[in-house]
Amino acid sequence: MAVNDYIRANQDKFLNELLDLLRIPSVSADPKFKNDVISAAKFVADAMEKAGADLVEICETPGYPIVYGEKIIDPSLPTVLVYGHYDVQPADPYELWDSPPFEPVIKNTKIHPEGAIFARGSADDKGQFYMHIKAFEAMMAENELVCNVKFMIEGEEEVGSDNLEKFVVENKERLKSDVILISDTHMISMQNPSITVGLRGMAYMEVEVIGANRDLHSGTYGGAVANPINILCQMISSMLDENNHVTIPGFYDKVQALTEEQRKRLNAAPFDLNEYKEKLDIADVHGEKGYTTIERVGIRPTLDVNGIWGGYIGEGAKTVLPSKANAKISMRLVPDQDWHEIATLFEDYFKSVAPKSVKVKVKSHHGGSPAVVSDSSVGYRAAEAAMEETFGKRPIPTREGGSIPIVALFQKELATDPILFGFGLDTDALHSPNEHYGVKNYFIGIETIAAFFKKFRDLSQS
Amino acid sequence: MAVNDYIRANQDKFLNELLDLLRIPSVSADPKFKNDVISAAKFVADAMEKAGADLVEICETPGYPIVYGEKIIDPSLPTVLVYGHYDVQPADPYELWDSPPFEPVIKNTKIHPEGAIFARGSADDKGQFYMHIKAFEAMMAENELVCNVKFMIEGEEEVGSDNLEKFVVENKERLKSDVILISDTHMISMQNPSITVGLRGMAYMEVEVIGANRDLHSGTYGGAVANPINILCQMISSMLDENNHVTIPGFYDKVQALTEEQRKRLNAAPFDLNEYKEKLDIADVHGEKGYTTIERVGIRPTLDVNGIWGGYIGEGAKTVLPSKANAKISMRLVPDQDWHEIATLFEDYFKSVAPKSVKVKVKSHHGGSPAVVSDSSVGYRAAEAAMEETFGKRPIPTREGGSIPIVALFQKELATDPILFGFGLDTDALHSPNEHYGVKNYFIGIETIAAFFKKFRDLSQS
Incomplete structure (x- = not known):
């Protein structure tokens, strides 16, 4: 034509x-x-x-x-x-x-x-x-x-x-x-x-964990005062269990389960796991137990840290016990999860797992259904x-x-x-x-x- | 004079x-x-x-x-x-x-x-x-x-x-x-x-956790490919238990225990916990169970992250699944811990807890007895x-x-x-x-x- x-x-x-x-x-x-x-x-x-x-x-x-x-x-x-x-x-x-x-x-x-x-x-x-x-x-x-x-x-x-x-x-x-x-x-x-x-939809959060009112010497204070990076790592770690399920209470409540037939059709798409791993240069994939790679990205929600920073990140060694640590964390969502609701569940959970020795701030960036x-x-x-x-x-x-x-x-x-x-x-x-x-x-x-x-x-x- | x-x-x-x-x-x-x-x-x-x-x-x-x-x-x-x-x-x-x-x-x-x-x-x-x-x-x-x-x-x-x-x-x-x-x-x-x-002595380490060979889109790959930040947080978190004891096998083997009399003398030094907390603006101290603040900094070893970085740390939101994440981690040591030995124990442990889906690099900075x-x-x-x-x-x-x-x-x-x-x-x-x-x-x-x-x-x- x-x-x-x-x-x-x-x-x-x-x-x-x-x-x-x-x-x-x-x-x-x-x-x-x-x-x-x-x-x-x-x-x-x-x-x-x-x-x-x-x-x-x-x-x-x-x-x-x-x-x-x-x-x-x-x-x-x-x-x-x-x-x-x-x-x-x-x-x-x-x-x-x-x-x-x-x-x-x-x-x-x-x-x-x-x-x-x-x-x-x-x-x-x-x-x-x-x-x-x-x-x-x-x-x-x-x-x-x-x-x-x-x-x-x-x-x-x-x-x-x-x-x-x-x-x-x-x-x-x-x-x-x-x-x-x-x-x-x-x-x-x-x-x-x-x-x-x-x-998938998304809820995108930013968190801050605050310890002492200033950066401290890790010798003079280390072991006695909360280290916001250690704590942030623990808090992030607590949000995924050993099967890579998200542990935030209520997180999966509205996730639509697919029928066996639907899952079968989904997994019928051409996909070569070895080629996938080879292209990414990884020895193994990593995701939620009980689901294939196609399902993990297609029909299951996630929790990924997109950015983290805290303390000294320059060359060499600095023995600082930092005053705060930050992370950007996003969750990919699937029908029928509501991103506003998930953002609230995240915030509630994050605040609930913070030890008394730190303060935390949680902010919600944009999201989508x-x-x-x-x-x-x-x-x-x-x-x-x-x-x-x-x-x-x-x-x-x-x-x-x-x-x-x-x-x-x-x-x-x-x-x-x-x-x-x-x-x-x-x-x-x-x-x-x-x-x-x-x-x-x-x-x-x-x-x-x-x-x-x-x-x-x-x-x-x- | x-x-x-x-x-x-x-x-x-x-x-x-x-x-x-x-x-x-x-x-x-x-x-x-x-x-x-x-x-x-x-x-x-x-x-x-x-x-x-x-x-x-x-x-x-x-x-x-x-x-x-x-x-x-x-x-x-x-x-x-x-x-x-x-x-x-x-x-x-x-x-x-x-x-x-x-x-x-x-x-x-x-x-x-x-x-x-x-x-x-x-x-x-x-x-x-x-x-x-x-x-x-x-x-x-x-x-x-x-x-x-x-x-x-x-x-x-x-x-x-x-x-x-x-x-x-x-x-x-x-x-x-x-x-x-x-x-x-x-x-x-x-x-x-x-x-x-x-x-105290010190062993200062730097670690890198590497996932895919490039930064990935957290939507396209999130949930299926290891996120090095999530993994690094989990690995760091696994190095301290709920009592803030370091879990690295052998870590405490050479730590000198003080007698009750020695601990008593040590704790007799003028110290006001409320003033300490007030000066740092913290609601609570944070450290190893069973020890006072004076002991936690004086006679007990620690594990502190001094710096962490990975992914997007600029303004706003970027939905990246980063290729790698890094941290600087130091351990304060007490007699008779040997810093070369502790650095090796750390490296062995860190490598042992890495899942197959990532590669890790561990480097020892300076240390001291x-x-x-x-x-x-x-x-x-x-x-x-x-x-x-x-x-x-x-x-x-x-x-x-x-x-x-x-x-x-x-x-x-x-x-x-x-x-x-x-x-x-x-x-x-x-x-x-x-x-x-x-x-x-x-x-x-x-x-x-x-x-x-x-x-x-x-x-x-x-």
């Missing part, structure tokens, strides 16, 4: 535009990148306009703006709403990057023999949402747009989408659609395309058919361990099941140094999205 | 010289201060020379130099060897200092109503070893030096005195003396002078008499929790019991922000040292 010809003819242009977007260090978690995050929003608005969108608007929020744009070709046709985010994770530790995180380079890898773009945000999510703008451009250019389209690209996904809910609630009419597309997940592999139908989406809706079937056309293989439904809290939000507020139409791979090093996104994935994604519009129109009208 | 007149007449000069020495950031642990550490050595050599020492020499070592100087007035008189160190602890965290650590200021405090010098190294150990050079200057000026004197001031005490042992062994003849004075400890209070007769010195030697009795003269109260012998590994070294190599002639207070914030040393402590120290020389000569000849 003409759209694919256009995409193939414009590969260099499509790639260079993405590289320009990746050069903007739009790290939403760190205030020092504030101007860059705002530049990224402008970039996105410009790109939408150039591709042919109407009513493009950089919608201000108390945080970073949401970029909206649309093209209504015929109100009687089905409408596709695209969600994505232009903000990225922090890039530290910088020293572990083989090339600077905001100077994208294309290199061949074993998994991406046709090249991958190395840059923070290449897969999460700039490279993925930008495919939608390019597919739209191609359909517009070739006069083959067969559904109405709306874009909502936000800038706070990596810090909890704090201002999105209000925007969605206040703009229900404007955001009305028949399907929502989100490309912010991964497939099993290029040979085994898949569509994510389950995501877990979600499961239908694998039989019109949208899902259109996505399935589009992928089958471009990959030559029918995709399978999977559950992914990550969190996209807005999925549950969209389900609730817009009453529409999003399609998690991700084209990345789990080896793309999301949130890690050397994040990358396959060049081939980028282009096949654009073609698949264009194919989706046709399939969705057809299935909607049949 | 004339010496005291000289000291009182020269207070401003003595104080200003010390402030100049404190302005040199001689942090031995951090290579970026290398030139400053060397400047401090030169300062000390100059000061010795100006005070009247002969044969002053900056003795090179593979690390920082040892400054030696002596004044032999009559080989038939007793000889006093003074040991001290011109290097200081790192000053971080800088932001917790009320004034810059290397810009000394004098401020009054509740405990030091006549002023205290705030600067890194003011009490540990610049302010304390410098008293000896000033006492020497006064005795020389007034022609009242009644013992020979030798100085050995090193620059690597805060990093384990790695090159001192070789120097001592190779210079046994030059260092020959009848008593060794070390002012690097504290007294109970100005009202309750004391002399330290016991010090615990020591107990006589409280009835001629040197001790001279120190006791000197303090009684200047403080108006007989000092009591105490055991201090800190470590001065060279005490055991001197006992072994020079066959001389050092006198731990410290004039600081335990509230002086050694190794902490806002370290300080009382102006009054500084001057009374100088007078007491001068008094010691007379008492020691008299008692040696009686």
Whole structure:
């Protein structure tokens, strides 16, 4: 079809535009990148306009703006709403990057023999949402747009989408659609395309354990005064038992148990444990007793320390008994755990296990609800058919361990099941140094999205 | 006596010289201060020379130099060897200092109503070893030096005195003396002078727990791959039981048990638990079951994490499952624990409790042996008499929790019991922000040292 010809003819242009977007260090978690995050929003608005969108608007929020744009070709046709985010994770530790995180380079890898773009945000999510703008451009250019389209690209996904809910609630009419597309997940592999139908939620906590009112000499006071690091380690350790079950009372109360049949289907997905261990260079996996690796990331909740610090961390030895110790701890949640409730259970438990010799502070960062989406809706079937056309293989439904809290939000507020139409791979090093996104994935994604519009129109009208 | 007149007449000069020495950031642990550490050595050599020492020499070592100087007035008189160190602890965290650590200021405090010098190294150990050079200057000026004197001031005490042992062994003849004075400890209070007769030893370890070969997304992998921070916390936690006993097998095997009588005497020292807690702003002390606070720091070994780090420690939230986590862990030791042996026991244990899902690295930093010195030697009795003269109260012998590994070294190599002639207070914030040393402590120290020389000569000849 003409759209694919256009995409193939414009590969260099499509790639260079993405590289320009990746050069903007739009790290939403760190205030020092504030101007860059705002530049990224402008970039996105410009790109939408150039591709042919109407009513493009950089919608201000108390945080970073949401970029909206649309093209209504015929109100009687089905409408596709695209969600994505232009903000990225922090890039530290910088020293572990083989090339600077905001100077994208294309290199061949074993998994991406046709090249991958190395840059923070290449897969999460700039490279993925930008495919939608390019597919739209191609359909517009070739006069083959067969559904109405709306874009909502936000800038706070990596810090909890704090201002999105209000925007969605206040703009229900404007955001009305028949399907929502989100490309912010991964497939099993290029040979085994898949569509994510389950995501975990998250509660993200930060804790501080405080001992004496100042750092002390570990000789003069050691053994007699609480060491906040020792205590923090004990408290963290007490939250997981020997089977790697979380011990916080009530933590599992609302966890949905899957039937044996459901578990069997889940475990039928292609998965090679040896290859998995080899890629990560680990001698063994590590997780909750009684569950497979696929289940541990797909249908079971977790408790992971994402960061810890306290005392002297410079070179050499310093014999300090520190005044305090801190940690960032997140819990991935599964249906029907409620993140506000889990955050409260965590806080109560953490305070209850603190010895009298220390004070503790607990703070809740952003959180999000877990979600499961239908694998039989019109949208899902259109996505399935589009992928089958471009990959030559029918995709399978999977559950992914990550969190996209807005999925549950969209389900609730817009009453529409999003399609998690991700084209990345789990080896793309999301949130890690050397994040990358396959060049081939980028282009096949654009073609698949264009194919989706046709399939969705057809299935909607049949 | 004339010496005291000289000291009182020269207070401003003595104080200003010390402030100049404190302005040199001689942090031995951090290579970026290398030139400053060397400047401090030169300062000390100059000061010795100006005070009247002969044969002053900056003795090179593979690390920082040892400054030696002596004044032999009559080989038939007793000889006093003074040991001290011109290097200081790192000053971080800088932001917790009320004034810059290397810009000394004098401020009054509740405990030091006549002023205290705030600067890194003011009490540990610049302010304390410098008293000896000033006492020497006064005795020389007034022609009242009644013992020979030798100085050995090193620059690597805060990093384990790695090159001192070789120097001592190779210079046994030059260092020959009848008593060794070390002012690097504290007294109970100005009202309750004391002399330290016991010090703990130390083994200082650094550990690394390694999971996957890169930082991972805590959603995609969380629950299935070992989190090195969780594991490190568990491993650390496993090293102390619910009674705060160290669980490392063999750890207590060589710990000397004190008799009930010895414990009773130790606990008779003035100590107010409420005041102790109040000063530290803690609701409760925290330590090994079955021992008092005095015992916990004086006669019992410990295991303290001095520093921990891993994952994301910046602002906000990052959902990373880190590739590794690190900690610095030190153990204070008591007679007859051997630090090499304890370091090995630690390493064996740490490796044995690591799950298969991680790799661990263990490294031993410097260590030192615990020591107990006589409280009835001629040197001790001279120190006791000197303090009684200047403080108006007989000092009591105490055991201090800190470590001065060279005490055991001197006992072994020079066959001389050092006198731990410290004039600081335990509230002086050694190794902490806002370290300080009382102006009054500084001057009374100088007078007491001068008094010691007379008492020691008299008692040696009686």
